[in-house]
Amino acid sequence: MPRLAISPEFPRELGALDQPVRRDVVVSVRRFMQNVAGAPHPERVRGSRDPRIATLRLADRHRGVVVKQRDVYWLLTVLPDAEAWAYAQRYRFSVNTALGVVEMWDAAALDQVEPSVRRAAEASPARLFFNTCDTDMMELGIGRRFLPLVRQITDRMMLEALEPLLPPTQYAPLAALARGESMAGAWRELDSCRAVAPTRDPVDPEDFAAALLRSPDRAFFVGSPRELNHVLDAPGWCLFLHPAQHRLSRWESYEQPILVTGGAGTGKTLIALHRSAFLAKHAGGRILLVTFSQGLSADLSIRLDLLIEDETARKRVEVGNVDRLAQRIVAEAEGRPPRLVGAAELTALWRETESDHSPAFLLREWEQVVLAQNLQTLEEYLGAPRPGRGVELTGPERTEIWRAVEHVTGQLRERGKRTLLQLAAEAAALLSQTTGDLLEETAPRREPYRHIVVDEAQDLHPTQWRLLRAAVPHAHDDLFIVGDPHQRIFDARVALCSVGIEAIQRRLQVSYRLPQEILAWGVRLRGGGPADGLVDGAEELYGFHATRHGHRPVVRAYDSPEEELTGLVTQVGQWVEEGVPPREIGVAARTAGLVRDARSALRELGVRVTTFHGMKGLELRRVAVIGVADGIVPPLDSLTPAGEDPSARAHDLQRERGLLYVACTRAGELLYVSYSGRASPFLPT
Numbered sequence: 001m002p003r004l005a006i007s008p009e010f011p012r013e014l015g016a017l018d019q020p021v022r023r024d025v026v027v028s029v030r031r032f033m034q035n036v037a038g039a040p041h042p043e044r045v046r047g048s049r050d051p052r053i054a055t056l057r058l059a060d061r062h063r064g065v066v067v068k069q070r071d072v073y074w075l076l077t078v079l080p081d082a083e084a085w086a087y088a089q090r091y092r093f094s095v096n097t098a099l100g101v102v103e104m105w106d107a108a109a110l111d112q113v114e115p116s117v118r119r120a121a122e123a124s125p126a127r128l129f130f131n132t133c134d135t136d137m138m139e140l141g142i143g144r145r146f147l148p149l150v151r152q153i154t155d156r157m158m159l160e161a162l163e164p165l166l167p168p169t170q171y172a173p174l175a176a177l178a179r180g181e182s183m184a185g186a187w188r189e190l191d192s193c194r195a196v197a198p199t200r201d202p203v204d205p206e207d208f209a210a211a212l213l214r215s216p217d218r219a220f221f222v223g224s225p226r227e228l229n230h231v232l233d234a235p236g237w238c239l240f241l242h243p244a245q246h247r248l249s250r251w252e253s254y255e256q257p258i259l260v261t262g263g264a265g266t267g268k269t270l271i272a273l274h275r276s277a278f279l280a281k282h283a284g285g286r287i288l289l290v291t292f293s294q295g296l297s298a299d300l301s302i303r304l305d306l307l308i309e310d311e312t313a314r315k316r317v318e319v320g321n322v323d324r325l326a327q328r329i330v331a332e333a334e335g336r337p338p339r340l341v342g343a344a345e346l347t348a349l350w351r352e353t354e355s356d357h358s359p360a361f362l363l364r365e366w367e368q369v370v371l372a373q374n375l376q377t378l379e380e381y382l383g384a385p386r387p388g389r390g391v392e393l394t395g396p397e398r399t400e401i402w403r404a405v406e407h408v409t410g411q412l413r414e415r416g417k418r419t420l421l422q423l424a425a426e427a428a429a430l431l432s433q434t435t436g437d438l439l440e441e442t443a444p445r446r447e448p449y450r451h452i453v454v455d456e457a458q459d460l461h462p463t464q465w466r467l468l469r470a471a472v473p474h475a476h477d478d479l480f481i482v483g484d485p486h487q488r489i490f491d492a493r494v495a496l497c498s499v500g501i502e503a504i505q506r507r508l509q510v511s512y513r514l515p516q517e518i519l520a521w522g523v524r525l526r527g528g529g530p531a532d533g534l535v536d537g538a539e540e541l542y543g544f545h546a547t548r549h550g551h552r553p554v555v556r557a558y559d560s561p562e563e564e565l566t567g568l569v570t571q572v573g574q575w576v577e578e579g580v581p582p583r584e585i586g587v588a589a590r591t592a593g594l595v596r597d598a599r600s601a602l603r604e605l606g607v608r609v610t611t612f613h614g615m616k617g618l619e620l621r622r623v624a625v626i627g628v629a630d631g632i633v634p635p636l637d638s639l640t641p642a643g644e645d646p647s648a649r650a651h652d653l654q655r656e657r658g659l660l661y662v663a664c665t666r667a668g669e670l671l672y673v674s675y676s677g678r679a680s681p682f683l684p685t
């Protein structure tokens with residue numbers, strides 16, 4: 001029986017065919033797999049550059065293209081006959097000698113450009129890789145087919161021009177060397193193309209079938225017709241992860257907590273989903289997949305249903321948000337749901353304290369210093385550091401603030417109400433209490449989960465982290481965390497080590513959602529500079545890049561808000577006319593008023609209109625961000641007055657930048673930004 005592996009392109013090409021052809025193709029592939037009567041057989045292609053390539057007749061005038069070795073068939077695509085033959089003649093395949101993964105390249109195109117590379121080399125004595133010997137090149141997996149070409153490359157521009165024609169595993173180490181990196185740097189770059197952990201077995205460049213097994217990003221082996229249906233029906237992200245994503249989410253076991261950081265669209269949420277699915281399938285115990293808002297957790301839950309087919313495994317993963325978790329733990333302990341205090345009532349309580357400081361200042365001090373460090377007494381508060389708070393406080397001032405905190409917490413207690421952060425703190429305390437006989441050497445604890453996977457980690461408060469830490473035992477594979485400090489939209493700045501989570505960090509650098517033009521503009525908008533939180537010290541956006549190019553963001557200035565709204569309606573109307581489904585278009589504004597105006601202006605078109613906060617976690621084809629004007633982005637009332645606390649104000653500005661960055665980086669295709677009056681100071685010039 002043939003063993004069949006499907007490439008990521010195959011389901012896409014299949015989806016583009018007419019329904020009757022598609023049906024015939026699926027029937028033929030099933031027959032081929034089962035080796036039954038009427039199954040198509042591989043036919044050699046005249047003029048092909050690779051002897052292992054063949055075609056299978058899968059439907060009337062349609063062929064699949066396969067690479068065959070022994071009983072293994074890698075099904076690459078399905079195309080009309082002539083196109084399938086042309087495809088089979090263009091491409092060549094090899095095994096990367098360093099990593100043992102499959103390589104594929106457009107040999108026809110490469111043959112065509114080679115003479116011009118040679119001519120350019122004859123005209124210039126410069127050679128980009130003159131100081132890397134052949135042995136080193138071979139150690140980096142540079143194949144025999146490519147080495148003579150590589151030797152002709154005169155400069156970085158020529159190398160970059162060749163990028164689309166080279167397999168990524170050939171280009172990556174060369175690009176690193178060209179940037180001036182050492183052999184070790186080039187090897188690291190190459191190693192990032194590896195999807196599965198290396199084994200002791202030496203790489204056999206002739207064993208293409210083994211290479212396919214090492215390339216799960218390129219080939220999915222199907223063992224049964226049911227699996228085949230799954231591969232053909234499930235969305236691509238369920239099956240094919242890029243190498244770094246695959247490696248991170250399917251790593252057998254982590255001794256320590258893992259923190260994966262990466263810019264917008266690098267696949268962090270996908271990794272969190274796949275890690276949860278992997279744990280559900282291969283590890284024991286209950287799993288919590290958690291994020292900070294209910295809307296996002298609902299979306300995660302739906303996507304997890306798609307990812308985990310097995311019902312029992314799916315049931316082992318609970319998807320939720322941290323506030324809900326805290327509420328549930330407290331409710332279980334107290335026997336009834338806790339009552340929450342509203343924002344207005346809380347402000348009134350702070351006002352009652354008649355403190356010299358504003359209610360907003362006191363609230364921040366309580367949340368970001370007292371609750372963040374779990375301070376229980378005045379003495380602890382007097383001696384506590386106040387990171388992120390710019391105004392120094394004297395001892396008497398701290399004492400006065402502590403009295404205010406005591407007043408507010410006392411009042412809340414009397415009223416039987418709490419804030420969400422108080423609930424998180426109480427839930428953490430409840431979980432940390434040991435139960436059972438304290439004289440026993442190991443007192444039983446009450447962690448409700450064996451594994452916790454955290455998405456959007458940048459927005460969790462230290463108290464929430466303490467809750468999560470307490471909800472899972474200190475053991476291998478306890479916490480798997482993904483986040484992006486540059487996308488923080490709330491005031492939570494926490495280094496994980498300060499809440500008892502000693503995480504090992506892994507970085508993702510490639511955005512698969514954004515075209516380079518939107519990405520580069522977004523990085524300038526975000527400030528390009530470091531962001532603090534999650535890791536000790538600052539996280540840079542350096543090295544963050546995209547895999548494709550597209551349109552530059554369009555920034556439109558209008559004279560009045562009315563004209564801006566008219567411009568928006570015209571723009572969105574044009575997108576709909578161009579055939580973009582309304583559900584793939586998003587409009588965002590910073591204030592509720594602007595959202596209302598845009599919603600009523602666009603009512604007929606049925607597109608999603610939301611606040612910047614509401615854009616978190618979404619993915620859209622085209623996005624319009626409106627009202628990006630001075631005084632609106634950032635809104636003045638969201639900033640701490642500079643006189644009150646300059647450092648808090650600087651953090652507010654970073655948070656507001658982060659918000660705009662989040663809204664703009666939802667666009668996978670086109671981004672339109674508009675304002676009336678003066679532009680927001682955040683807009684790149």
Ligand SMILES: Nc1ncnc2c1ncn2[C@@H]1O[C@H](COP(=O)(O)OP(=O)(O)OP(=O)(O)O)[C@@H](O)[C@H]1O
Pocket residue numbers: 236237240241242245262263264265266267268269270271484487511512513616617618619665
């Ligand atoms: N392996 C993949 N297969 C298919 N699509 C992918 C893959 N990896 C990333 N993408 C594309 O990139 C998008 C971004 O993925 P994801 O939402 O996981 O990124 P993220 O890092 O969590 O983004 P953000 O931080 O901006 O919310 C996906 O929705 C998908 O369009």
